[in-house]
Amino acid sequence: MSIPGKIFAEINKALGIKLISKAGEKTLVNVATMMPFIGSVIGGTVNGVMMNACGHGVIAFIHAWNRL
Known part of the structure; x- marks a missing residue:
């Protein structure tokens, strides 16, 4: 029993979007937590x-x- 190619492509598309959004969300959170440190270095x-x-x-x- 195998999954037809069309259904497999739709499943991959749905899962891929979820994985990319999760990775993007984690990256955004990491950048947001680093912002104060980056700002303090630049400000300093x-x-x-x-x-x-x-x-x-x-x-x-x-x-x-003193010369005057």
Whole structure:
């Protein structure tokens, strides 16, 4: 007893859609749980670059102020 090709294709299509949606759902959940960590790394990097730039600006200002 074997399953006819047409019915087998319909079963595969239905199961494939369910499997792909499950995998996509898990991937989306994993990405959503990683977002805060990714955001904190990006935010920390931007903060560090800006503080470095501000620090160099303050040092340049102090040196210019002392020359007056």
